[in-house]
Amino acid sequence: MTNSKRFVVPIVLSMVLVLAGLAAAADQSGTPQVIKITAKRFEYNPNVIKIKTGVPVIFEFTSLDRVHGFTVPDLGGIRQTIEPGKVNRITILAPKAGTYEFRCDLFCGEGHEGMTGKIIVED
Amino acid sequence: MDIDRRDFLKLLGVGSAVLVLGQGGRAGALDATGGKDDFMFVQMSDSHWGFSNPLINPDATGTLKKAIAAVNSMNVQPDFIVFTGDITHTTDDPKERRKRMSEARDIISGLKVKDIRFLAGEHDAGLDNGEAFQEYFGKTHYTFDYKGVHFIVLDNVSDPTSSITDPQLQWLDGELKKLDKDSRIIVLTHRPLFNLYPSWDWWTRDGAKAIDLLTPYKNVTVLYGHIHQENHHMTGSIPHHAAKGLMFPRPAPGSVPKPVPIPWDASAPYKGLGYRSVASMSTMTDYVITEYPVQKG
Numbered sequence: 001m002t003n004s005k006r007f008v009v010p011i012v013l014s015m016v017l018v019l020a021g022l023a024a025a026a027d028q029s030g031t032p033q034v035i036k037i038t039a040k041r042f043e044y045n046p047n048v049i050k051i052k053t054g055v056p057v058i059f060e061f062t063s064l065d066r067v068h069g070f071t072v073p074d075l076g077g078i079r080q081t082i083e084p085g086k087v088n089r090i091t092i093l094a095p096k097a098g099t100y101e102f103r104c105d106l107f108c109g110e111g112h113e114g115m116t117g118k119i120i121v122e123d
Numbered sequence: 124m125d126i127d128r129r130d131f132l133k134l135l136g137v138g139s140a141v142l143v144l145g146q147g148g149r150a151g152a153l154d155a156t157g158g159k160d161d162f163m164f165v166q167m168s169d170s171h172w173g174f175s176n177p178l179i180n181p182d183a184t185g186t187l188k189k190a191i192a193a194v195n196s197m198n199v200q201p202d203f204i205v206f207t208g209d210i211t212h213t214t215d216d217p218k219e220r221r222k223r224m225s226e227a228r229d230i231i232s233g234l235k236v237k238d239i240r241f242l243a244g245e246h247d248a249g250l251d252n253g254e255a256f257q258e259y260f261g262k263t264h265y266t267f268d269y270k271g272v273h274f275i276v277l278d279n280v281s282d283p284t285s286s287i288t289d290p291q292l293q294w295l296d297g298e299l300k301k302l303d304k305d306s307r308i309i310v311l312t313h314r315p316l317f318n319l320y321p322s323w324d325w326w327t328r329d330g331a332k333a334i335d336l337l338t339p340y341k342n343v344t345v346l347y348g349h350i351h352q353e354n355h356h357m358t359g360s361i362p363h364h365a366a367k368g369l370m371f372p373r374p375a376p377g378s379v380p381k382p383v384p385i386p387w388d389a390s391a392p393y394k395g396l397g398y399r400s401v402a403s404m405s406t407m408t409d410y411v412i413t414e415y416p417v418q419k420g
Contacts, residue, residue: 073321109215109250112324113382
């Protein structure tokens, strides 16, 4: 191992510890992570969202065209109406790891049935 | 209906699958009316007039007409016909929506039987709260009686949240309170009232409230559409029967990631498309449900 490599390892380790500490501080401060999601006929962006088990996350929706819905049937049926011209927020807290489908639950036209996405919850 | 009951059943069963589904009960009892209260109606569903995709249905403008011609040629003509929603395919353009409804209504007027009861689907009514549908096909929730059976038409599509909504549930409660607990009741609706597969929107958000209201009644059957395939399910003592569609079939619940239409099978044209007859006999609380495929030719 060269001198530079010996030097790099402790720096990287300390950066990880700092980031972990910041994350812990964020959790302790009670400020949940915010994930911005746009909705338009007939898709969400992003449509695959990763979150952690037991950590509250705010989903912040905006619609780019008309009224849409958001529901996760297997997460207690939580739902949110997404109105154009407004920022619509919902807090997600997944108690268990897994993949949860979400979908638009306000009929929005021909591709409505395909307006779906996934929340991947990891421990 | 001037026809012997044995012949009636025989005629219904020719060349098709016959199911006797229901709660049982009075089957075999003596019929004081001598069969004069027997009747049969046809359920047609999900014709999606205006849909266009030759990979899904290259005969999009002919399928409904074929089904109508087939009903017109039935040996026993139905007493009436019900269309359980999605008569037209959705469009954002209000003018085009009305054009499709006008065309569909004209085609349907080719049925020999003129007593036709219409229900809305979300494709008909979901983008304008049923406004255009009511202009062309009338009310979206109502009741009618036919030979001892009380029919209740529920609208679970005009509200875009897939809900019946509280005012209509209160109306349903009031209608049911007029009936005896052993009344024969057929509920007609578009979406399943129970949670068939909520991830695909195959449910009614407040459907459980309607089922709770219906549950004290002993002889209730629900007929619906929306899922473009047969499905038979019980909630307590209430059977729920989904009908095939008349434009494209959809996959079985949860069998694929999305409920997209099943592509046309050139080796089996019109596969998965069809309509059904429902026969009511005064000696039975069950109904004889006969499925008919749409056939080439």
